[in-house]
Amino acid sequence: MENRQRLADRIDWGLLFILVLFFIVSAISISSAQTSGQYATNFVIRQGVWYIVGGVIIACTMYFDPEQYKRMAWYTYGFGILLLLGLIVSPESLVPERNGAHSWYKITESILIQPSEFVKTFLILALARVITNHHEQTPVKTFQTDFKLLVKIGLTTMGPLIFIIADDFGTALVFISIVTGIILVSGITWKLIVPIYGSIAIIGGTVFSLVLFAPNFLEKYLGLHPYQFGRIYSWLDPYNYTREEGFHLIKSLNAVGSGQIYGKGFNGSEVYIPEAHTDFIFSGIAERFGFVGASVVISLFFILIYHLTKTALDTKEPYNAYVCAGVISMITFHVFQNIGMTIQLLPITGIPLPLISYGGSSLMGNMLALGLIFSMKFHHRSYMFSSDNS
Numbered sequence: 051m052e053n054r055q056r057l058a059d060r061i062d063w064g065l066l067f068i069l070v071l072f073f074i075v076s077a078i079s080i081s082s083a084q085t086s087g088q089y090a091t092n093f094v095i096r097q098g099v100w101y102i103v104g105g106v107i108i109a110c111t112m113y114f115d116p117e118q119y120k121r122m123a124w125y126t127y128g129f130g131i132l133l134l135l136g137l138i139v140s141p142e143s144l145v146p147e148r149n150g151a152h153s154w155y156k157i158t159e160s161i162l163i164q165p166s167e168f169v170k171t172f173l174i175l176a177l178a179r180v181i182t183n184h185h186e187q188t189p190v191k192t193f194q195t196d197f198k199l200l201v202k203i204g205l206t207t208m209g210p211l212i213f214i215i216a217d218d219f220g221t222a223l224v225f226i227s228i229v230t231g232i233i234l235v236s237g238i239t240w241k242l243i244v245p246i247y248g249s250i251a252i253i254g255g256t257v258f259s260l261v262l263f264a265p266n267f268l269e270k271y272l273g274l275h276p277y278q279f280g281r282i283y284s285w286l287d288p289y290n291y292t293r294e295e296g297f298h299l300i301k302s303l304n305a306v307g308s309g310q311i312y313g314k315g316f317n318g319s320e321v322y323i324p325e326a327h328t329d330f331i332f333s334g335i336a337e338r339f340g341f342v343g344a345s346v347v348i349s350l351f352f353i354l355i356y357h358l359t360k361t362a363l364d365t366k367e368p369y370n371a372y373v374c375a376g377v378i379s380m381i382t383f384h385v386f387q388n389i390g391m392t393i394q395l396l397p398i399t400g401i402p403l404p405l406i407s408y409g410g411s412s413l414m415g416n417m418l419a420l421g422l423i424f425s426m427k428f429h430h431r432s433y434m435f436s437s438d439n440s
Contacts, residue, residue, distance in 0.1 A: 062361075062427040065420065068354050072405040073101050075347060080408050082316050083326040083334045093327050093408045100410045104417030111421025115429035116370050119422065123172075123179040127209070130172035133165035134213035151217040154411075166221045167415030169210050174228060174376030174419070176206050181236045182369045196238045200246075203233060220399030224383055231379025232372055258282075285397040295398070298323075302330055302392045305337035306344075313340030327408045329400055333392045347406070351385050361423055370426050377419045 081094045114122075137145050137152050145152045146162075154162035180202050188195045207229045215222040233243065260268050261279045280295050288296030288303075305321040314320065318338055326334045336344040355378060362374030381404050388403040390396035402412045 060428045062424050065354075065357055065423060065427075068350070068357060069405070069420070071350060072354075073098075075350065076101075076406045076408075078316075079331050079335050079406055080327045082319070082338050083323075083331065096410075097408050097413075100413045103410070104413050107414055107417045108421040108424055111418060112424045112428050114425060116367060116373070116422070116426055119175055119373075119425070120179050120182070120369050123175040126172040127176040127206075130165065130169035131209055131213070134169060134210055137165065137217075138213070153218050153221075161410065164411035164415075166210075166214055166218065167411040168418060169214075170224060170228060170380055170415060171377075171419045171422070173207065173210055173225060174232070174373055174380070175422075177203060177229065177232050177376060178369050178372035180206055181232065181372050185237065185368065191237065191239075193239060193241065196242055199236065200233070200238055200242060203229060203236070218400070220387070220401045223387070223399065224380060224401065227383035228376050228379050231382075232376050235372065235375045262286075281397055285394065288394070298325075298330065298398060299391075299394060302333040303394060305333040306393055309337040309340040309344070311341050313338045313343055329388070329402055329407065330392060331403055331407045332389050336392075348385075348389070351381075351404075355382060358423060361426060365426055365430065373422055374426075377423065380419065381416070 076097055077094050080097055084093065133155075136155070140155075144156055145154065146156050148154060148162070153166065154164050156162055181199065184195075184199045184202060188198075207225065211222060211225050214225065230247075257268075261282055265279065280291065284291035284295030284299065288299040290296065292300060301321055301323050305319075305323055308314070308321060314337060316338060319334065321333075321337060323330050323333050323337075332344065332347070335347055339346075358374055358378045358381070362371050362378070365371055365374065384401055384404045387396055387399060387401045388407075391398045391401075402409050404416050405413065
C-alpha cells in the first residue's frame with residue numbers, strides 16, 4: 051500500500067486534471083461544430099480515441115527519466131530528420147498531396163500522420179542537450195562562447211527546418227518560436243540576442259512594407275509575384291478577397307462577432323465556417339458560447355502555461371528547464387497564432403488550437419511533449435524517495 055501511495059504521489063495530478071478539462075472542452079466544441087451538418091463523420095469519437103492514444107504516449111514517455119531523454123536526444127533528432135526526408139523521397143501512395151503539400155504519411159484511408167508534429171518535441175530535446183552540454187564544457191561565459199552556442203543552436207534548428215519551410219510555413223514558424231523561447235532562457239548575452247533579433251525584425255518589416263507598397267520591386271529583383279502575397283492582402287482587407295483567401299477570415303469574424311456575450315447555444319450556429327472542427331474551432335466556440343465561452347478556453351490555456359512554468363521553476367536540472375521552455379514556447383505560439391488568425395490579429399496559417407482542435411497528429415505530438423513534463427515530476431519525486439530510504 052505504501053509503494054502504491056508513493057507511486058500515486060509521483061504523478062502530476064494537476065496536469066492530468068488540466069488535460070481532462072481540455073478533453074471535455076474539445077469534445078463539446080467538436081460535437082457542437084458537427085451540428086451544422088457539414089460532416090458525416092463523428093469526429094468526437096475519433097478525438098476520444100486520439101486522446102486515449104495520447105494517454106498511452108504519456109504513460110510510455112513517463113517510463114523514461116529526463117536523463118535518458120538527454121542521452122537519446124540525438125537519436126530522436128536523427129529519427130525525426132529521416133521522417134521528414136521520407137516525405138520527399140516516398141511515393142505518392144505513401145505521401146499523398148493535401149492542400150498542395152506533402153506533409154503526411156498515409157497509414158490508412160482515414161488515418162494520416164504528420165511527422166513534423168513529433169519533430170517539434172525531438173528538436174526541443176536536441177536543443178536542450180546542446181545548451182546543457184555547452185554550459186558544462188564552458189563554465190566561463192564570454193561573448194565568443196555565447197556566439198558559438200548561438201551557432202550550434204542555429205545549425206541544430208536548420209536540420210528539420212529546411213525540410214518544412216517550403217511546404218508548411220506555419221509549422222516552420224512554430225519551430226522558430228521554440229528556438230526563440232529556448233534562446234531567451236539559455237543564458238546567451240542580450241548583447242547578441244538584441245542585435246540579431248532586431249535585425250530580423252527590421253528585415254521582416256522591410257519586406258512587409260515592400261509587399262504592401264512596392265510589390266513590383268519584389269517581382270523585378272527577387273522574382274516574386276503579387277499573387278504570392280494574397281494571404282497578406284486578404285488578411286489586411288478580407289472583404290476585397292471574399293471568394294479567395296479572405297473567405298475563411300470573413301466567416302470567422304462574422305461567427306466570433308455574432309456570438310456576443312453568451313453565444314447562440316450548442317445548436318445555435320448560423321455562420322458556415324469551413325474546417326470548423328480543426329483550424330477554426332475557436333470561431334465556433336465564440337459563436338456558440340460567446341465571450342464567456344471563449345474566455346473560459348483562453349483561461350484554461352493560461353492555467354496550463356502557468357503549470358508548465360511552475361514546473362520549469364521547480365526543477366533543479368538545467369536540462370529539464372530548457373525542455374520546459376521549449377514546450378511552453380511551442381504551446382504558447384500555437385494558441386496565440388490560432389486564436390489570432392480567427393480574429394484578424396494575425397494572418398491565417400494551418401495551425402490548430404492545441405488539445406482542442408480535432409487532429410490525431412497534433413494531439414499526439416502535444417501529448418508527447420507534455421509526457422516529458424510528466425516524466426520530470428514522476429522521476430524527480432522518485433529520486434526524492436530514494437534519497438529518503440537510503
